[in-house]
């Protein structure tokens with residue numbers, strides 16, 4: 001690889017103070033143009049053979065959240081309302097016209113607690129429609145359920161183009177609101193060629209994480225998105241995107257084709273039960289019998305641990321209801337549930353009872369496990385196939 005530098009100013013952009021950095025190898029020359037504003041864009045062949053002939057095009061899709069909210073005072077950081085449009089948000093950030101061609105659209109405008117299956121489907125369809133037309137997509141979203149949307153999109157959109165989610169922890173009216181900086185960074189990340197092939201990303205607070213794993217760890221502070229075991233994939237410093245590793249997607253992703261979106265408007269009912277000392281088994285019975293749950297996820301107390309009586313109760317009940325899948329996830333933020341810690345159940349005589357429908361979540365937390373199970377069930381998968389899918393995330 002050779003690197004040449006030039007500070008020549010071409011006639012066509014006389015007053016544009018920039019530097020061209022050409023990196024060449026035999027197959028893929030890359031031209032980096034560093035502008036006065038310090039934003040860097042690349043023109044040339046990408047490693048997959050495609051290229052940005054001009055500035056990359058980025059579409060920002062607004063869905064609401066705190067980033068689009070207003071409080072009643074500058075110190076209010078909880079209890080505010082969604083009140084801004086995506087246009088307002090774009091107006092709050094500095095000009096990015098030397099970094100990308102930017103377009104935006106309001107898809108939803110909700111607090112993310114109100115995002116359910118039909119909203120996910122609306123967003124999914126919009127992204128499917130936009131992906132062929134843009135080099136990158138940014139989604140502004142509430143942080144409370146961002147990890148669920150990011151997991152859903154990662155499991156349903158197969159693309160090497162960057163899809164970057166962002167939000168904020170402080171409303172737009174708060175002192176030191178983090179929304180504009182997070183949105184600005186997300187757009188620069190989506191426009192950056194090195195963001196390709198990394199799956200759905202979550203960008204907040206100068207950090208870039210994998211939407212597949214990342215989770216909200218703090219209800220109030222700016223430094224909230226974490227995936228402790230898996231770490232961040234990169235960070236944002238000054239106006240630069242820094243990746244720690246070459247482009248890669250998390251292992252264990254299963255892509256579901258939503259060929260019939262109407263099926264998705266009604267994803268199967270899969271509740272999550274949070275296990276704790278003295279859990280009343282009646283709640284499990286109500287969930288399966290009264291709600292008609294098609295599967296169940298437990299946030300178990302440790303690596304799959306629940307009271308012996310609860311495991312026996314669930315095993316018996318789940319069999320009465322056509323062997324519904326029971327996912328053993330965990331309420332701890334980090335760590336995993338291995339197959340080996342699934343309960344072994346026996347009858348009064350000590351004879352083992354088959355509990356084949358118990359499935360370990362591996363590294364997936366309960367809310368991500370729920371979405372994966374819903375997608376598996378809507379695809380008509382049987383228990384053993386669902387086990388295989390979860391095993392991809394080192395569970396099963």
Ligand SMILES: NC(=O)C[C@H](N)C(=O)O
Nearest residue numbers: 065066111112142143144
């Ligand atoms: N920080 C946030 O965005 C929280 C907000 N309640 C939401 O998820 O929409």
